[in-house]
Amino acid sequence: MLNVEAIRKDFPFLKEGRVYLDSTASSLTPDPVIQRMIEYYHDYRANVGRGIYRVSQRATDEFEAARERIARFIGAGRDELILLRNSSEALNLIANGVQFKRGDRVVLTIQEHHSNFVIWQRAKERFGLDLRIVNSDRQGFFNLSDFEAAIDGKTRLVSIAHVSNVLGVRLPVKEVAKLAHEQGSLVAVDGAQSVPHTKVDVGDLGCDFFAFSGHKMCGPTGAGGLFIRGDVQESVEPLCVGGGTIEDVGIDYYRLRSGPYKYEAGTPAIAESIGLGAAADYLSSIGMQNISDHEHALTRRMMDLLPEVPGLNIYGPPNAGDRAGIFSFNVEGMNSHDVALALDSAAGIMVRSGHHCALPLMKGLLGVAEGSVRASVYLYNTFSEVDLFVDTLSEIAKTIA
Amino acid sequence: MNSIFEAYSKFPRADCGYCGNPSCITALRKYCSGEMPLDKCLFFRTSAFDPELIRCPAARDSPPKPGISYINPCPSDAKMVTVEVSLASGVHAKHGYYDMISLDRIFGRFIPSLKVSPSLGIARIEHDGRAIMAFKEGRMLIRRALSEEDAFLQLSRAMRQLWAAVN
Numbered sequence: 001m002l003n004v005e006a007i008r009k010d011f012p013f014l015k016e017g018r019v020y021l022d023s024t025a026s027s028l029t030p031d032p033v034i035q036r037m038i039e040y041y042h043d044y045r046a047n048v049g050r051g052i053y054r055v056s057q058r059a060t061d062e063f064e065a066a067r068e069r070i071a072r073f074i075g076a077g078r079d080e081l082i083l084l085r086n087s088s089e090a091l092n093l094i095a096n097g098v099q100f101k102r103g104d105r106v107v108l109t110i111q112e113h114h115s116n117f118v119i120w121q122r123a124k125e126r127f128g129l130d131l132r133i134v135n136s137d138r139q140g141f142f143n144l145s146d147f148e149a150a151i152d153g154k155t156r157l158v159s160i161a162h163v164s165n166v167l168g169v170r171l172p173v174k175e176v177a178k179l180a181h182e183q184g185s186l187v188a189v190d191g192a193q194s195v196p197h198t199k200v201d202v203g204d205l206g207c208d209f210f211a212f213s214g215h216k217m218c219g220p221t222g223a224g225g226l227f228i229r230g231d232v233q234e235s236v237e238p239l240c241v242g243g244g245t246i247e248d249v250g251i252d253y254y255r256l257r258s259g260p261y262k263y264e265a266g267t268p269a270i271a272e273s274i275g276l277g278a279a280a281d282y283l284s285s286i287g288m289q290n291i292s293d294h295e296h297a298l299t300r301r302m303m304d305l306l307p308e309v310p311g312l313n314i315y316g317p318p319n320a321g322d323r324a325g326i327f328s329f330n331v332e333g334m335n336s337h338d339v340a341l342a343l344d345s346a347a348g349i350m351v352r353s354g355h356h357c358a359l360p361l362m363k364g365l366l367g368v369a370e371g372s373v374r375a376s377v378y379l380y381n382t383f384s385e386v387d388l389f390v391d392t393l394s395e396i397a398k399t400i401a
Numbered sequence: 402m403n404s405i406f407e408a409y410s411k412f413p414r415a416d417c418g419y420c421g422n423p424s425c426i427t428a429l430r431k432y433c434s435g436e437m438p439l440d441k442c443l444f445f446r447t448s449a450f451d452p453e454l455i456r457c458p459a460a461r462d463s464p465p466k467p468g469i470s471y472i473n474p475c476p477s478d479a480k481m482v483t484v485e486v487s488l489a490s491g492v493h494a495k496h497g498y499y500d501m502i503s504l505d506r507i508f509g510r511f512i513p514s515l516k517v518s519p520s521l522g523i524a525r526i527e528h529d530g531r532a533i534m535a536f537k538e539g540r541m542l543i544r545r546a547l548s549e550e551d552a553f554l555q556l557s558r559a560m561r562q563l564w565a566a567v568n
Contacts, residue, residue, distance in 0.1 A: 335477075335532060335544075337476060337477060337532075337544060338525065338532055338534065338544070341534055341542065342521060342523050342525075342534070345521070345522070345523060345534075345536045345540070346518075346521040346522060346523060353476075354476050354477060370477060371477060391407065392521070395518065395520055395521055396518070396521065396523075399516065399517070399518030399520065399521060399523075400516040400517070400518045400521065400523055400524075400525045401516075
């Protein structure tokens with residue numbers, strides 16, 4: 001069981017009259033994480049991997065310790081974790097780093113975030129990829145046979161989300177990874193919506209790449225990561241080259257380093273990465289199982305209460321057991337932005353509205369090009385916040401919709 | 402978590418004026434800011450109702466200064482414009498700018514497509530695809546305006562329509 005009241009005290013943002021239900025877009029940052037970053041600026045503010053003086057060495061040690069913490073958090077080895085800005089940068093690295101040949105097939109799903117969509121459309125233009133999109137049903141469920149049909153011997157890579165940021169549905173990543181590997185394809189997973197909420201083990205998932213953002217898991221903005229399996233790294237080019245990535249440079253040659261350093265050109269986000277390491281520790285100390293149990297309890301409450309709101313269309317699986325703590329919906333007769341404005345004004349409730357960076361899903365599968373409202377819960381949300389949210393939403397639907 | 406409409410649902414909602422306020426929602430706001438004891442209300446004085454059951458919502462972030470808060474492209478369509486203005490000055494800080502009950506019951510009936518929620522403190526007008534929202538604390542917002550000029554034209558039109566309900 002989670003002591004939510006104690007946890008809320010760690011988050012300076014949470015003041016009376018504020019209800020934050022937008023953790024799917026970005027989570028809040030707790031004080032222990034902020035303090036670790038301040039400590040860096042106050043006590044050992046130096047570049048990493050460069051200087052020989054003691055403060056610089058401490059900075060390097062702390063930065064590398066953060067890498068190890070973050071790697072352990074997702075079950076990766078420290079040499080397999082590349083510190084980047086966010087999932088988008090990580091996915092761009094994959095799309096530009098894998099050596100594609102004309103005609104190579106890349107398989108995606110309809111539920112991908114733009115970050116895992118647009119990069120492949122661009123790669124299609126550039127490298128002549130054969131892009132295949134696997135569809136789900138309206139509730140978000142996939143048929144494994146559709147993946148079987150899409151993934152063939154020419155498939156170079158399958159890139160899929162772990163959890164949909166709109167429908168909250170979990171994708172069958174493990175099964176798809178197995179199918180893809182049987183066909184000799186690589187597997188990339190967009191874990192932006194899974195890492196913050198459930199225990200992730202990249203070894204167990206069986207993927208070759210795993211991208212995630214720090215700012216969605218109680219870390220600061222500007223720090224995220226990409227797991228690239230050790231034996232795949234050889235064949236994946238860096239997105240940027242430059243300082244820190246090289247072993248040797250001459251006037252007519254350069255030789256790249258091996259391991260994560262190959263991909264980290266220039267001075268990294270040192271304070272932010274140290275903060276992300278602290279966030280991984282913070283979540284581990286609370287326990288990922290406790291966090292997902294708490295979110296699941298909130299999800300059950302939400303799915304019990306939401307159907308009572310008049311004129312509400314809820315997208316995604318109707319059963320609370322099939323979904324993460326993400327709730328997309330529309331109030332009949334009202335634009336999603338108006339609903340979000342009303343929630344904010346009437347009760348200080350913060351939710352996302354619009355297309356959630358998933359237009360192909362919104363337009364194609366759900367048929368709501370104008371967008372939806374999305375509420376989401378995390379470890380610091382309470383049952384009474386869920387109740388207030390549903391009460392306010394009912395009032396909106398009854399009076400101004 | 403307490404909300405103003407939860408507290409409002411426990412009020413008589415008769416708007417009888419006995420307590421000296423034009424509406425129950427004004428009385429509730431005054432009660433929550435500590436300016437009016439509940440026994441000024443005939444309903445609470447005579448009924449066996451337990452005033453402890455009325456929980457006032459927590460104080461919120463204060464509204465922005467009067468003037469234009471922002472002019473931005475619309476989140477849903479960058480070719481369109483969204484504008485937010487704040488009308489309230491110091492004198493409205495306590496009881497809000499618009500009296501939504503008066504708007505709902507009296508002045509609003511001739512405004513096409515107006516929807517008012519006294520409990521939420523929000524009024525909403527749809528006008529040719531544009532969405533205008535007025536909030537009790539005096540914020541006004543237009544979305545999907547065709548241009549900046551159109552936004553201010555529509556806003557001033559809506560301000561004139563809602564004028565009689567200003568506290």
